[in-house]
Amino acid sequence: MKFIKKNLNLFSLKRWIRNKPVDFIVTMFLMLLILWVATLIVSWFILEANWNVVSDNLDLYAIGSYPADQKWRPMIWMLSLSTLTIITLTWRRKGILQKSLPWIWILMLPSGLVLMAGGPGLIPVASHKWGGLALTLILALSSAFIAMPLGILLALGRRSKLAIIKYSCGIYIDSMRSVPLIAILFFGQLLIPLFLPVEFDINRVVRAILAFAVFAAAYVAEDVRGGLQAIPKTQVEAAEALGLNPKQIAILIMLPQALRTAIPALTNQAIGLLQNTSLMAILGLVELLGISRSLLANPNFMGRYLEVYVWIAAVYWLICTSMALLARRLEQELDPNILTIKSNEISN
Amino acid sequence: MRIPKSFLYQLIIAFIISCILGVLFNNLIVNLIRTGIGINFKWLMRPAGFALAETSLPYKPSDTYAWALFIGWINSLKVILFSLILATLLGIIAGTARSSSNLLVKSISSLYVALIRQIPLLLQLFFWYFVAFLSLPNTPLEPIGKLLSLSNQSLRIAGVNISVEFCALLIGLTIFTGASIAEVVRGGLNSVNRGQWESFRSLGLNERLGLIHIIIPQSLPAIIPGLTSQYLNLAKNSTLAIAVGYADIYAVSDTTITQTGRAIEGFIILLASFLVLNLLITGSMNILNKLVMRIK
Numbered sequence: 001m002k003f004i005k006k007n008l009n010l011f012s013l014k015r016w017i018r019n020k021p022v023d024f025i026v027t028m029f030l031m032l033l034i035l036w037v038a039t040l041i042v043s044w045f046i047l048e049a050n051w052n053v054v055s056d057n058l059d060l061y062a063i064g065s066y067p068a069d070q071k072w073r074p075m076i077w078m079l080s081l082s083t084l085t086i087i088t089l090t091w092r093r094k095g096i097l098q099k100s101l102p103w104i105w106i107l108m109l110p111s112g113l114v115l116m117a118g119g120p121g122l123i124p125v126a127s128h129k130w131g132g133l134a135l136t137l138i139l140a141l142s143s144a145f146i147a148m149p150l151g152i153l154l155a156l157g158r159r160s161k162l163a164i165i166k167y168s169c170g171i172y173i174d175s176m177r178s179v180p181l182i183a184i185l186f187f188g189q190l191l192i193p194l195f196l197p198v199e200f201d202i203n204r205v206v207r208a209i210l211a212f213a214v215f216a217a218a219y220v221a222e223d224v225r226g227g228l229q230a231i232p233k234t235q236v237e238a239a240e241a242l243g244l245n246p247k248q249i250a251i252l253i254m255l256p257q258a259l260r261t262a263i264p265a266l267t268n269q270a271i272g273l274l275q276n277t278s279l280m281a282i283l284g285l286v287e288l289l290g291i292s293r294s295l296l297a298n299p300n301f302m303g304r305y306l307e308v309y310v311w312i313a314a315v316y317w318l319i320c321t322s323m324a325l326l327a328r329r330l331e332q333e334l335d336p337n338i339l340t341i342k343s344n345e346i347s348n
Numbered sequence: 349m350r351i352p353k354s355f356l357y358q359l360i361i362a363f364i365i366s367c368i369l370g371v372l373f374n375n376l377i378v379n380l381i382r383t384g385i386g387i388n389f390k391w392l393m394r395p396a397g398f399a400l401a402e403t404s405l406p407y408k409p410s411d412t413y414a415w416a417l418f419i420g421w422i423n424s425l426k427v428i429l430f431s432l433i434l435a436t437l438l439g440i441i442a443g444t445a446r447s448s449s450n451l452l453v454k455s456i457s458s459l460y461v462a463l464i465r466q467i468p469l470l471l472q473l474f475f476w477y478f479v480a481f482l483s484l485p486n487t488p489l490e491p492i493g494k495l496l497s498l499s500n501q502s503l504r505i506a507g508v509n510i511s512v513e514f515c516a517l518l519i520g521l522t523i524f525t526g527a528s529i530a531e532v533v534r535g536g537l538n539s540v541n542r543g544q545w546e547s548f549r550s551l552g553l554n555e556r557l558g559l560i561h562i563i564i565p566q567s568l569p570a571i572i573p574g575l576t577s578q579y580l581n582l583a584k585n586s587t588l589a590i591a592v593g594y595a596d597i598y599a600v601s602d603t604t605i606t607q608t609g610r611a612i613e614g615f616i617i618l619l620a621s622f623l624v625l626n627l628l629i630t631g632s633m634n635i636l637n638k639l640v641m642r643i644k
Contacts, residue, residue, distance in 0.1 A: 023449075027452050162354055163358065165358070168365060180586075182598060187615050191611060193379075194376055195372045197375055281470065282590060289470060289471060305474075305475075305479045309479060313471055313475075
């Protein structure tokens with residue numbers, strides 16, 4: 001109480017107006033603006049918004065037109081993904097859980113694919129029936145899973161001493177980065193069949209994943225290259241002096257450090273990738289944004305644009321923010337300073 | 349004679365790459381022969397036959413595909429140029445607001461960046477188009493007399509007609525890119541040594557003058573590369589115009605490909621037009637960079 005009083009006294013209105021008149025006017029103006037916007041938003045929420053278009057269709061947003069009797073499969077997958085996220089973010093973990101968490105994360109993608117597509121003991125579900133948030137997550141995770149190793153290889157290739165590797169990686173990265181994503185996706189849908197043998201037929205979801213992956217790999221490569229450049233030259237020299245061969249230096253010395261430095265940039269890429277899966281809504285997949293488009297075309301929900309968009313935006317915002325938090329957690333885990341503290345604790 | 353090992357490696361890799369490309373091109377040619385299309389650019393001179401909603405230069409459906417594509421390219425250039433200017437202004441304001449001493453200003457700009465960057469651009473464009481512009485009344489609103497009129501078809505400022513598609517795209521791109529530019533500007537300002545801030549304050553310069561004369565000039569070398577890549581992103585993102593029905597280069601080539609079936613040629617033209625756009629942006633940014641370096 002005393003503290004607040006003291007501060008109020010310090011920033012007393014008179015002094016504020018006298019010392020910083022512009023600051024005072026700007027603050028008052030912004031206050032009024034915020035008040036006005038807040039009234040508009042609250043009155044829309046209470047008086048105008050009709051959330052039937054959201055509450056009646058929660059299943060559609062989550063899984064699209066996935067067969068109703070099988071809907072537990074994607075539901076379980078998404079539920080375990082969100083549980084895992086919460087566990088990773090909140091628990092101070094020790095021992096077994098700490099060791100097994102990375103492996104559980106790695107297992108999430110294959111288990112998701114098996115649950116969605118069908119496998120041992122599960123009825124196969126064709127990919128054109130996938131949709132909603134489940135499809136968004138599958139698209140983002142699988143293409144990230146392909147793009148990551150491809151991007152690392154491209155980054156290493158671009159730094160290679162062999163001219164052919166260096167220039168072919170460089171050309172690939174630069175040309176991919178100069179083209180808009182929607183063009184890659186559109187021509188992925190259109191051209192991939194043209195470049196494959198006649199009898200080959202791959203479905204739209206796989207084509208989309210491949211297109212996202214080859215696009216994202218170029219961006220991953222540049223971020224990893226940035227990380228590689230940040231490694232002091234002495235590290236390589238020290239490794240050479242220890243008698244490591246170039247392959248060992250790349251895998252044991254350079255990559256771990258480069259990837260750790262690149263985590264913030266790679267996080268932005270991952271968030272961008274998830275957001276960009278929404279582009280498939282224009283190209284005919286019914287992922288999260290696509291399903292909202294088809295809902296808005298339904299005469300029952302005509303004109304309910306704002307409700308749907310606010311809801312979808314909230315879902316995207318929540319996912320992207322938790323991705324950013326997860327990445328920050330990972331960065332803390334891998335921080336060398338914290339690692340040394342931990343090992344000191346152990347030795348003591 | 350001893351052949352160096354690295355030379356052998358390169359030979360093997362070149363062989364593998366050419367094998368993969370060869371197989372891909374063989375498939376392509378087999379498929380093209382099978383569908384009877386082939387590759388040529390003669391169709392560019394045939395009449396396009398479709399109307400364009402937005403034309404900066406005279407265009408009628410009987411004009412050639414080449415001319416239609418060029419109009420689309422000009423439309424792209426137009427929306428990129430305007431949103432580039434507006435996004436830069438917005439980004440500078442929001443970025444410097446992040447280091448403001450006013451808590452309210454600071455938190456509004458943080459909220460803006462945190463909100464806009466975590467929501468897909470496409471969703472934002474849908475919002476501006478369907479919610480903000482298409483829900484306007486059919487009869488023009490005229491808040492300040494004849495100078496400005498606004499309806500769900502067009503915006504009219506001082507006699508100049510602007511389509512709502514252009515407006516929605518412009519606002520969406522500006523607000524989205526502005527948030528990224530704000531981050532670039534903030535990073536640039538942070539890259540300036542704290543001592544510089546303290547020195548100008550102790551010399552009695554006020555915040556605004558100090559920012560303009562001391563901090564911003566020193567942060568420019570750190571800001572310009574980030575700005576360039578944001579401008580390139582803006583150019584690429586402008587292809588989402590197709591979602592709001594604005595006739596940019598991508599939308600026109602999409603229509604062209606659907607009509608003619610010339611996917612490969614269409615892709616090549618799209619790539620070339622983007623190459624020119626990118627060169628325009630990086631070229632002018634390089635000139636700017638040189639100017640800044642000279643001032644420094």
